[in-house]
Amino acid sequence: MEIYNTLTRRKETFQPREPGKVYMYVCGPTTYNYIHLGNARPLVFFDTVRRYLAYRGYDVLYVQNFTDVDDKIINRAREEGEDPLSLARKYIDEYFKDADALNVRRADRHPRVSGHMPDIVRVVEELVQKGSAYEVDGDVYFEVRKFPGYGKLSGRSLEDMQAGARVEVDTRKRDPMDFAVWKAAKPGEPSWDSPWGPGRPGWHIECSVMSLKYLGPGFDIHGGGYDLIFPHHENEIAQSEAATGKTFVRYWMHNGFITVKEEKMSKSLGNFFLVRDILAKFSPEVVRFFLLSTHYRSPLDFDDEKLAAAGRGLERIKTSIRLLTEALAREEEMRGEGDGEAGPGPAEVPGKGKEAADSLKAALDEMKASFESAMDDDFNTALAISVIFDLAREVNSFVQQLGAKISLPEKEALQKAMALFNSFNEVTGIFKVDPAGRILLEDTAAEKSGLTEGLLSLIIDIRQEARKKKDWATADRIRDGLKELGIILEDTPRGVRWKKQG
RNA sequence: GGCGACAUAGCCAAGUGGUAAGGCAGAGGACUGCAAAUCCUCCAUUCCCCGGUUCAAAUCCGGGUGUCGCCUCCA
Known part of the structure; x- marks a missing residue:
């Protein structure tokens, strides 16, 4: 299995820290608003990664954080006259509604910043003790010059960045690129006690602390959007490796952006679409299918027409599943009659359709292999989905040539095809399933x-x-x-x- | 200014050295009372442009054009 590692800029063979186990961490949202489609892409994609790793037999420990202490939350809370922490809590609840709709499985852990203050303070202290960070007026800054590898993830040097820096320079910092790991509280802000006085964590430190706490140094996969490479993940590496003296993460994965009219969808540009607004117009299956229909590292342009086209494609897959379900139900019925009234059961025409059934079965094996090799190649969901279309075509063809009676080999082929749909779905998570893992189409249930x-x-x-x-x-x-x-x-x-x- | 990514049919999109997957839309045919669904066939002599390497390039190299992103909160 190959994974593209942002750190080395190439695909590498995946070798987890411990055989058979995968430890992964994905940056979750800062909870001051409902999530938009751009937030949903990493959510759905990394959920798919996790599903595939599990499908491949790995025991996966998946952690996704919530950043519930942050400037944006504080500002938003101030605007709405609400308590920052309860505002954050509210949007965490709303987050789960959207994530559940998109069939994103809950992480094994969803740690929150607010619940990890002692851990964070401890790591900041360690950084100060080791001389990697220094205190100024209640703020604590990480000193980038002290970390030799700074810039290795984003591929830039401190010199390059200074050339074009357009940040107002805080003269108290030893280097303009030094960043806060702890911020002194301003009046009216939520704060926690620390050796440097009341304050709160800087952005970045929470992910280092929580990922290290639950996954340990050198864990396998750390994921997030491209825009987190710098500064967020770069800084995480610096802090974590300075604190532990060990490699922080083995594989860094970053998904490309959702764009609108070729422009990045972002909160600051205001061109974002909330997941719940999209779900009012399109089914969650279509949204998930759409998100997975492009390779995760490519940009994905969003508009209603493209979602609608994806929906028409997905309909083809649904039709195929319906046809298969029908044929299987027909066989069941027929068998019931056969038992009761000595009518012809499937076993009485064993040779019928054997050739077609065998050839379908062989095709199913090939498709399973193609699907896996697509996913093995850096989670190429777009290619994997094309295999699902192949499956639909094979199934439709087979079902169409079925006679009034379904023979045993035909029945087996049908069951095998359905099992394949189910197992593809176990990975892609497009359709909701019943407790036995069988696909539920909306119209097959309630x-x-x-x-x-x-x-x-x-x-x-x-x-x-x-x-x-x-x-x-x-x-x-x-x-x-x-x-x-x-x-x-x-x-x-x-x-x-x-x-x-x- | 620094760094990086991408450019494949009307649209979406895979493919990183061996002669262009898949989907949507479209055309024709089978089936149908007519439809729908389904199946079959067709739909890029060509992968932004110009050079080069090679027996062979969409794929590698050089140059150009265009689009986007990061360097500031952002998934």
């Missing part, structure tokens, strides 16, 4: 029962009677009318199928 189902089957019966009488006007009127209401009817040789529109 929607197909109760009143709606009853009404529709009544209407469909009436339409079938009209069709029998060749009363096409009535039949078409019903079909067109239902379409207006978002219900699609499909007449098939084995009866009528309905589904909700896209």
